[in-house]
Amino acid sequence: MERDPNSGHKSKAAGGWPALIASGKFLLSSGAPLSGVNALKKANQPDGFDCPGCAWGDPEHGSSFEFCENGVKAVSWEATERHADPVFFARHSVSTLKTWSDHDLENSGRLTEPMRYNASTDHYEPVSWETAFHEIGELLNSLDTPDEALFYTSGRASNEAAYVYQLFARIYGTNNMPDCSNMCHEASGVALKQAIGIGKGTVRLEDFEKADAIFVVGQNPGTNHPRMLGDLRRAAERGARIAVFNTLRERGLERFADPQRKMEMVINGSKKIASDYFQPALGGDMAVFRGMAKAVITADRKSRSDGNGPLIDEAFIAKHTQGFESYIAEVDQTRWEDIEAQSGLSRAEIEKAARIYLSADNVICTWAMGITQHKHSVITIREIASFMMLRGQIGRPGAGLCPVRGHSNVQGDRTMGINEKPPAAFLDALSKTFGFEAPREHGYSTIGAIGAMLAGKARAFVGLGGNFGRAVPDSSLIENALREQLLTVQIATKLNASHTMPGRNAYLLPCLGRTEIDLGPDGKPQLITVEDSMSMIHGSAGINTPAGPQLRSEIAIVTGIAAATVGTDVVNWPALSANYDRIRDYIAKTIPGFSDFNKRVRQPRGFYLGNSAAERKWDTDTGLANFCDCALPESTVFQKRGEKKDYFTLQTVRSHDQYNTTVYGMDDRYRGVYGERRIIFINPADITDMGARAHQFVDIEGPDDDGVERIARSFKLIPYDIPRGCLAGYFPELNVLVPLSSFGDLSETPTSKSIPVRLKIAQTEAVA
Incomplete structure (x- = not known):
């Protein structure tokens, strides 16, 4: 067995027995071995719940029992029998909890009762739901303007919770809806909207079965979305080239042993994933794709001069794109020495990658935050899209663009209107359907929200999940900013570091987890939905008994705050909380693609929301897919x-x-x-x-x-x-x-x- 020369540890494939052993150990140590195992049987199943572990898609035609090490951890972490209850908070002051590690805070267990911070005792103390809602409503209504309030969202929220949350914020009077998308895939949404007219990927999971080459760029599926490794492995097994571009050498991208293949587990086998592994310098990915484009164009010209015809897709370019000539001019004037210096790769390596692209009929390019968290990320993704357009690799089977989201419903949140810059058409639909004038002024993104807090322009923070205080940049500055807020409200399943940064009035409101049964007033389980990275809408219904009798769903909490703040004249909030079908009826009226929502979501595996660019319909300012003629950054960090x-x-x-x-x-x-x-x-x-x-x-x-x-x-x-x-x-x-x-x-x-x-x-x- 090979040894990793850098770490000194034995080098093995990702997955396999180590993943099973680690999963078993985690189940046993999580405080929920039985409920965790039972819950996993229903993860990603048509009659179960959507795993909160990641946003990787489920096969529409599939029926396999599919989970991974990430899923085991996410499900059992939520299903723990440990509780951070009033007794726990009576024992530990907030000042003490502030000294705990991130792991120890969440490992204290599930939040079970609504709590209110008492500054005089420095402890969270129990408060009734009714009192909490009333006091939160009074404090929100005491602000000088609705724009002093921030409504933050984590991608773990369901479509229905996200929809009522944004509806409440807009009836209240603001578009201040910073969310986790601002910190991860915002660049993907902005760039793809400019390039192809929709801020989502164009591929479906089935396309991975038809691709001849898959470019995996700036991501580590083995840790972040392990189920993707199964699709990459199956592609490699049938002969597809897997070209990886990642600064770090990652084991999961090199070899993968599938824990669900019994014979492979018996013989301790594995399968090579990456056919080619390139390690660009940080920030050099745009230069890599510019270099590949340069190599493709050079090869195309030579092929023509040799009488062999074009290598680029002239018909696609002529019919579906604009800006090709200016893009080619920019590529031509980009020097190879600049490409090599910025990319950190040699010309030979880049030309090798270009040959993989040229030799494949169908190509998928997939990326994650290794691409999106740079100053020039938007033009990098525009460059990726332009490169894929050269051979018409958008809008056909086995080909396309695939940004891979992290949180299980971060894409759905944006679809539901969690957006500080909402489209006018969406606001028009809300105003018409609900009979109020939705605010039009753009709100704060996450960066803007932090600046507003530091400047005293934001005085109330409501967090629907997440760990805002630890997730943001310059995190040493955010604690005082949160503590200076007139109001902080944290809706969560577990304790985290942000909860140790209470505002002058602070509430900790415990919600049901994805795996838990959510009973409506009629005693029947409620169904929620999520959207994965492939625009598939899935139903999700928990199977575990809730961690405590006082837990409420995210929807019940949001509608409770809304009723106490804006009243029920515009929206009957209790009715929405009582029956989520009513929320879905409103979604169907206000968001394209959701017609007959309640019927379609009850189909096994849900339904495909659709993607205009996948159909080669371009909702851009030009009505076509747009090449980008941006120059490389003058220099990178x-x-x-x-x-x-x-x-x-x-x-x-x-x-x-x-x-x-x-x-x-x-x-x-x-x-x-x-x-x-x-x-x-x-x-x-x-x-x-x-x-x-x-x-x-x-x-x-x-x-x-x-x-x-x-x-x-x-x-x-x-x-x-x-x-x-x-x-x-x-x-x-x-x-x-x-x-x-x-x-x-x-x-x-x-x-x-x-x-x-x-x-x-x-x-x-x-x-x-």
């Missing part, structure tokens, strides 16, 4: 290193025992890290150059040109297969280094994948 050996570009990533800010454990098994999180992955040669040694501790200094000192102290150097000058480490611990002022052009997404930092050998070594 990586290129500014020069000869400064202590200067690096840092990206933040998840560990394998983590889902967003939820830390399940302290291991990162596939990268050979165990029992610690305060680490930095670094090229071994860079360790030598800076006069350090492997596993030595360093302090990481972030940008300070705005006068703010940003330092993350005592992180251990871990030698790893990563390009020289590039680093990686875990969020949320390293979010303190991401400046609030550093965000993507047009997207306002934090630049968490291209942070300029300096390393200094630590004077003291903290416990990692």
Whole structure:
């Protein structure tokens, strides 16, 4: 068995026995082994619940028992028998809880009763639902203007909860709806809307069965969406080329052992995933795709001159696109030396990747946050789209664009209207259907919301899930901003760090989890829905007994606050809470694609929402798919290193025992890290150059040109297969280094994948 020369740990395929063993250990340690196992049998099944582990699609025609290590962790983490109840809060002050780690806070168990913060005792204390709703409504109505309130959303909310949430906020009078999309795939939505007229991917899961080549860019499915590895493996088995572009060498993208294949488990086998693995420098992906486009165009011209005809799709370009000539002119004038310097790859490597593209009839390009969290992310995705247009690889079977979302319903939230810049047509539909004038002024994104809090322009924060205080950039600044809020309301299943940052009036409202039965007033289980990354709408109904009798659904909580704040003249909130079919009827009236919603969602596997670009209908300003003639960035953070050996570009990533800010454990098994999180992955040669040694501790200094000192102290150097000058480490611990002022052009997404930092050998070594 091979050994990883960087980590010293045995190198194995992703999945396989280690995944099963880890899943079993987690079930046994989570406090919910029986309920967790029972729940997993219904995960991603037509008569069960949608797994909260990720947004990877389910096959419309499938019937397999499908879950993964992520799903095991997400489901059992929610189904734990541990409770953070009033007794727990009586024992632990907020000041004490503030000293706990992210893992320990959530591991304390499920929230079971509504709580209100008492500043005089520094404890959360029980409060009735009715009192909480009444007081929250009074405080919201005491603001000078509705625009002083922020309504934040996590992607774990259902379609129905998201819809009533945005409806409440707009009846209240604001479009201040920052959400987790602002921090992850906002660039994908902006870029794709400009390029193809819709801010979603164009492929369905079935397209992976027909692709001849799949470009996997800036993502780590083995940790973030493991079920994707099964589809990549099946594609590789039938001969598709899997070209990976990822700065870090990731085990899950190299080999995968499917835990659901019995014979493979018996013989300890695995399958190679990546046919080709390229490691560009951080921020260099646009240059990679520009170089591939340059190689394709050169090959096309040679083919024509040799009398063999064109290699690009002239018919598609002529009928469906605009801007081709200006794009080609920009590609022609981009020099290879600039492409190589920015991409971190050689011309030979890029031309090899281009040949994979040229040799395939059907190509899918899929990406995640390794692409979206840079200053130039929007034009990078525009470049990807332009590259795919060269051979008409959009809008046909086995081909297309596929941004992979994280949270299980982050795409659905946006479809439901969680958007600080809502389309006018949607606001018109709301106004007409409900008989009120929806606000038209754009609201705050996540970055804007933080700025508004710091400037005193926002005085109330309502969070529908999530861990806002830990997820955002410049996280050291956000605690005081939250504490200065007149009102903070956190709707959650478990305790997290944001709850230790209470405003002057603070409420902690416990909600049902995805796996739990949600009974309506008639005693019948209620159904909610979600949308995956492939625009499939699925029904979801929990099977577990709720963690406590006082838990309410997200919908019941939102409608309860709404009724206490804006009354019931415009919307009968109790009626919506009593029967979610009524919410879906309103969705069908106000959002295209949801006609006959209640009937269609009860079909096995749900229904496909549709995608205009997949049908080669382009809802753009030109009515066509738009090539982008943007120049490469003048320079990236990586290129500014020069000869400064202590200067690096840092990206933040998840560990394998983590889902967003939820830390399940302290291991990162596939990268050979165990029992610690305060680490930095670094090229071994860079360790030598800076006069350090492997596993030595360093302090990481972030940008300070705005006068703010940003330092993350005592992180251990871990030698790893990563390009020289590039680093990686875990969020949320390293979010303190991401400046609030550093965000993507047009997207306002934090630049968490291209942070300029300096390393200094630590004077003291903290416990990692």
